[in-house]
Amino acid sequence: MVLYRGTVVDTPPPGEGSALWSSPTTLRVEQDGALLVHDGMIVARGPADALVAEHPEDEVVDCRGGLLLPGFIDTHVHFPQVRALGGLGMPLLDWLERRALPEEARLAEASYAREVAEEFCEGLARAGTTSALVFGSHFASAVDELFTVADRRGLRITSGLVLADRELRDDLLTTPDQAVTDGLALAHRWDGHGRLRYAITPRFAYSCSPHMLDSCAQLWEQVPSAYLTTHVNENPAEIAGVLQAHPGSPDYVGVYGAHGLLGPRTVLAHDVHVTARELDELAATGTAVAHCPTSNGMLGSGLFDFRGHVQAGVPVALGSDVGAGTGFCLLKEGLQAYQVQQLRDPGAGDPLTGADLLRLATAAGADVLGLADICGDFSVGKAYDAVWLRPEIGSTLDVGLRHADSATDALAWAFTVGTCTDIAAVWVGGDRLR
Secondary structure: OOOEEEEEEOOOOOOOOOOOOOOOOOOOOEEEEEEEEEEEEEEEEEEEHHHHOOOOOEEEEEEEEEEEEEEEEEEEEEEEHHHOOOOOOOHHHHHHHHHHHHHHHHOOOHHHHHHHHHHHHHHHHHOOEEEEEEEEOOOOOHHHHHHHHHHHOOOOOEEEEEEEOOOOOOOOOOHHHHHHHHHHHHHHOOOOOOOOEEHHHHHHHHHHHHHHHHHHHHHHOOOOOOOOEEEEOOOHHHHHHHHHOOOOOHHHHHHHOOOOOOOOOOEEEEOOOOOHHHHHHHHHOOOEEEOHHHHHHHOOOOOOOHHHHHOOOOOOEEEOOOOOOOOOHHHHHOOOOOHHHHHHOOOOOOOOOOOHHHHHOOOOHHHHHOOOOOOOOOOOOOOOEEEEEOOOOOHHHHHHHOOOHHHHHHHHHHHHHHHHHHHHEEEEOOOOOO
C-alpha cells in the first residue's frame, strides 16, 4: 500500500441526484491529509500523522506543498484537432472548412493518426486530465490508434467513430449502413476494454441526414453500454443549417430527441443558443451539456447560460474543445467559465467560486460521464485518480497558495493563475502518468 500525503482537496458527492448542481459547493479539505491506496483504490483517508502511524511500513509519497486534487475530467475534446489549435478570426463553419477538416482528413493515414494520438494523449496527461469524452476520427483505423495509445498510457477514455453523410468533405463522409458496421466492430474491440469505453459520435445534425441519425439509434440499441456525444446550438449559422436540413423539427435539440438520441448517457457540447423548450427537453431526458468556454470565445460563438442550465436541472461539466479551444488545461477552462458567467449575468449574484470550478473540472465531469462510482473525488472506495498541483517555488501561484486564507481562496488562485506547467504529477488508478 502507498500513502499520498499533502493538502487534500475535493468536492464530495452530495448523494442522490448528484449530477444536478447544488449551491454552494461543499469542499472537503485536509491541510495535512493522507490517502491510503491499495491496488489503485483509496482504502482510507484522514489526518496524515494518524495514517502514517497506523501504517509505518508503507511507502509515503510526499505531496506537501501545493494541492492534491482529483484528476481533471474533460467532457468534450477532439482527438484529430491537436494540430488545429490556434486558429483565429473565424466563426465555426469557416473554421471547420479552413482549419479543422483538412487536418482531420490527414488521419486517413495510419502512421499520421498514430503520431497525433501520441500527441493527444500526452497533452491530456500533461494537463492533469485523467478522464475524457473524446470526439474520435472519421476513420476507424485512426480511432483504433487512439484507443491503442490511450490504453497503453492508462487514461480513462470514452470515444468513437465520428459520423457524417452530408455537408462535409467527401473523404470524411460515410453511409448510415457503414456507420453501423464500423461502429459495432470498434465497440466490440474497445468498449469495456481496460479503462476504455465506446461513444457513438454523430458529428452534428448539420452533417447528418435523418437516416444517419437513425443509424446512430440503431447502433445504440446494439451497444447499450455506449455513450453518445455530439454538438448542439453552437453558432447561429449552424442552427439555421440544421433546421433547414431537418424540416419539421422545433429546434436543434428536438432533432436529436426525434431520433431517440437524448438521455442520461448523452453529452451535448456547447448549447450556447438554447431555448426554453430545449432546456426543458434536456432536463426531462437527463441529457448533459459540456460547457466549452474558451472555444465559445475563440470562435465568437457566444456566452453560455450556465445559470439557466442549472436552474432548469440540466447537468453541466467542462470541456476543453481542443482544437477550437485554447488547449487541454481545465484550469484555464474553469477561469473562462467564471468570466463568462460574470459577463453574461452581471450583478446577478452567486458568482462561481474556486470550489465550484473544482467541482466543474472533476466531480461534475464524473457525474456526466457515469464515472462517479469510480472517480471524481477522493472518497474511500474510488480509484486514485489525482493531480498534484505544485508550482515552482517563488512563482506567483506558489506565493498565492502559501498565503491563501482558505482552501476556497487557494482554489481561486489555482484557477486564476495556474497552468499545465504547475502540475508536478498525475496518477490514474494509482498508476503514475507523469
